[in-house]
Structure formats: C-alpha cells, structure tokens
Amino acid sequence: MPYPVRIDDIEVATEDRSLKTFTFTFLNPDDEVAFDHKAGQFAMLSIPGKGEIPIGIASSPTEKGFVKFTVFRTGVVTKALHNMAVGDIMGIRGPMGNWYPWDTLKGKNVVIIGGGFAFTTLRASIVYMLDPANRANFGSIDVVYGARSPGMLLYRDELFEWEKRDDINMHITVDGCDDPDWAYNVGFVPTIVEQKAPKADEDTFAIVCGPPIMIKFTQPALQSLGYGENQIIMSLENRMKCGIGMCGRCNIGKELVCKDGPVFTLEALNKTPREY
C-alpha cells in the first residue's frame, strides 16, 4: 500500500527541463519512520489514475523530514508527475531492493562513478558518507561524475560545494563544452576514470551507476586500474511493476532486479545471463 505523501518542492534539475527533483513529505509521521531506507534503494512513486514507477531514492537516510527523487520525463507517469504542483497528494511505496553494501564498505576507500541522470542514488550515497557521523567510517572518497554538458549535471550546487571540500575528491566532467570558463574536466566518464580514479588495492571499491554504454566502457577502465570483479559494484534497472519480486518481469536469470538487486557486484552479474 503506498504511503500518502505531499509534494513540498519541485526543482528543475537540468537546463533542458527534462529532469525535475521532487521533495516529498509524508502525511503521516509514522510512515516516515517506517520508510527507513539505505542509500542505493529505490521506491515506487504512485500517482492514482496514472500508475507507478520505480525511481532511485536521491535523498540520504541522514536527511530527515523529507525524501527526494529526481525524475526524467519519459512515459505516462513521469509526464504526469512533471505536470504536478507543490501541495499535490500522491503515494510512495517502498523502500525497495537492496542497497550499496555499506557493511563491506566500512573502513574502505570508495570511488563513485556516475553518468547522466543515474546519479540519484549516488548523491544519496555521497551525502550519507559525508555526514559527520559517518565520514570517519570511510577512507578516501573519489567521485567521477559526467554529463553531456554543464547544464545537464544534476545537483550542481552540491557538486561545486563538494569540490571545495578536502575530504572528497571530485572529478566532474562533461562530454563537451563551449564555455571557456569551464574549470573542470572534458571527456567521457570511462576516460576520466582511467586518468583520475585511484588505482585499486584491496581496500578500494568502485560503485558504478549510469547508462548501459557508460557501464560497458567503464568496466575495462576499472579493470585496467586493477579492480577485481568483487570490487566493482553496479546498480541496474529493468522494467518493473510490483517491486517486491512477484510480477516476474525484471529477472536476470533467477535474480530479480527489484528484490535481489538493484545492486550487484560484477562478480555476481557474471554468473547471470546478463539480460539487462
């Protein structure tokens, strides 16, 4: 049953207006307690009369009082959502799926690699790790994040804030840019990974989330840096309806992306037929 929520804020996230970030507040305070998520999980956004869509949770569990989702306008439900206004009532069902393996990552160096609008659960992860209560639990943190152009980068204000900090190494990149004042990288994510990401050692793990083409080319880049299959952690997506492992469509072999995933190590994925 979806938890009833109210839209409290809508922010246009990219210059082409195809992505908006929605901030929701739970109508019943108990529901917020029940919606106890970990960075990397997703939830179903439910609009009565339109349907439900699985979207990664962009807010960190350390951010209290609201949940955030950044949504690309593409189908019936996302279009309806983009047309909704602050104050409108809808539903959220979740949290769903597994999360980035925070127990394994304790005390380790983490490299976050994201592309395009797949940066949402990675934002949740960065905010979670940078929280003063958690920062000491991790070694170095590197972030490689790329988009087509500067205006297509999500969470720009936060990115530039993080750039200024000395406890996180940001490697922001764009595919192309005609702004002469652009002070960051230009180039595709896999290239920047090869140039800027730390070399692998036993204590370094990479979290990868992005479009299929980026994932495909980032994998060899990471392997050339010495990352093992169990050190490459990926978040997947497949078409879903139920989100709780019952409706049957999101399977990759016998694994269900909604329940056994969306987070898999490359090692685990190599044991599946890779239908994603």
Next chain:
Amino acid sequence: MKVIKIDKNQWTQGVDAARKSYQLFGPVKIKENYCFAPLQGTQQPDMNVVDTVLSPKSAVFPQTEKLLSATLDASKPAHHLMKRADTDYSPRAVIGIRPFDARAIDLVKLNFDTKEYRDPYWCDAHDATTFVGLAVNTPSQFDFSTSMGSGPFDEKGLDVLLVDTDSAYLAKVITEKGQAFMACAGFDQEATPDDVQKIEALKKTAEQAITTKVDTDNLKEKSLLDLHQAPFWDDVAFSCINCGTCTFVCPTCWCFDIQDETKGNDTIRFRNWDSCMSPLFTLHGSGHNPRGEKTQRVRQRFMHKLKYFLDKYDQGTMCVGCGRCVKSCPVNIDIREVCNLMNAYEPQK
C-alpha cells in the same frame, strides 16, 4: 486418512448443500470450450472433462483483479489516497480441479507467499478456497504429469481427492478444510477397506496409462549459463509467433501487469495476467529492451519453468505436466521436447 463414499445419486444434492456456504467453481462449457468458472444458480460442475482449455488458476488469481481504488475529486476527504479494493473473500470451493492443477497452485504459492512479502490478494483468495480435486482415471495423450513431480492421483495442494468409481466417488479427506467441506455437503458415509483398495488399483492403471516420459533428472546440475547459451534456442523459437497462448493456458504462469484506469473521478488500480512472450513485458522507458528478440523470450519461458525456478526453490520444475501448452500451441512447440533437450545438453568445450 479418512475416506468417504459418495453415491453418485447423492452428488448433486451434496453440491447444492455446499453451495449454501461456498461460492463454487467448476468445469463448465463456455461457448465451445470447457473452462473453470463460478457455477451460476443451480449449475453443476461437469465431472467428465479431463482437460479444460484454461486451468482453474483464476479462482485465486483472476485474469483481471482490482487492487486499489481512490477518488480524484479534491472536494472529497481522502482524495488521491489509495485504499484496498473491496473484494469478497468468503469461502469458495473449486470442484473437480485435477491433481496437476492443484500442484500448480501449490508451486505458485512459493511466489506469492514469501518470507519477506505476502501478496494479500492471492493469499486471501487462497486461504478462502477449498480444493476438491478429482483424480484422473484416463489421462489424455498430452498428460505427462508423472514426469513433473505430480501425477493423476497426486494429493499435493488438495483438500479432498475424489476418485470416480463409476457408481460412486471415493473421497480422500486430506485437510481440515476438506473435512469442513464434506460436512457441509452432508457427505459422511465412511468407505470400506474394499473401496479403499479400489483407489490403489485405479491409481496404478492411470499412472501406467501415461506413456510420455520427460527427463528432468539432470536439470539441476546443469550450469544455468551453459543452458542459456545453448545453441538450440533459435531452433526452438523459430516457429513461435509470440501469441502468448502457452502462458495464458499454463496453470503455473503467474506473471502480471499493473495498470490504472479512471472513469470520471473514480480511479482503480488493477492487475492483469501478463505474458513474457510480449516484447512490452520488459521494454524500458528508454526504448532499450533486454528481451527484445523472440528467441530471448521463448528461452526465458522455458528457462524460468525448467531451470531458474528449480535453482531458486529446489522444489522441482515449474511445469506440472498438464500438457495444455502442448495441445494449444498453434505452431506445435512442445515443452516435453525442450525439456529433454535441456536435460541432455552437454556444452561443446
């Protein structure tokens, strides 16, 4: 186990007595074909039909089912808040369900009733249902249930198993639910030891009448990836027209779609049977489709039934050998042949 003898002269009377406390489902003729459907008025189940076109899965998993409803009228309280739809879960009984179909419902339960999540719609319907099975004395030529962990007299998933002995039904009462149904129908005459022996004899004859043998013994140890990459899938899928009939008639196919429909200010979220044979089943919002090719979808269906399910639950295959897909497939794709291919497959190293 208690065995009750029901004289066929008293059968109709018993069904009518049970009707007062249960909503009854049974095999009935709809247009040209036999299907399981709710019995209307004084309608009696046809106890002579061996293989209905559709399985009785719809008794617990309707082809279309309301899940949630809401009003979009902003002047009403609780507008845009979805509530569970009103559904009648009063006691129901499926009369004449064949053992392979009851076995199928038992297997499907593994999907809907898990440690983490319980599908309230399926489970509430299942809890409300008494399965009064009818043993198969003369199996059809398509029946291969004995190869697939079931059989013509299999009791798994049943509350009562009726055995037809021409003049009477001998009823093995398997569960308390079954006992309650028999009491309600007024069936209480205990069978004699001679009667009980008849059951064994009929069972043996029926099992011997199934001549199709499908091999499943190697499936478990075969590598999932080897089977997935096996060279025969293009040949298996070649004639498939992706019509989805196999998934529709299959008693263990449970995949569903969820859709919203709105009329005026009233909106309903409901689910429908879905089919892995359809490209839309897995189409991403981006246009990417992990199973966009026909072969991938055909492979998915057989791999799910005969390998993924087996590996995941270790409770046998997700095929009960009813033979409906073999009989109904317009291009003669035969799960028995595919199963044998998979079972015998050795990858070329």
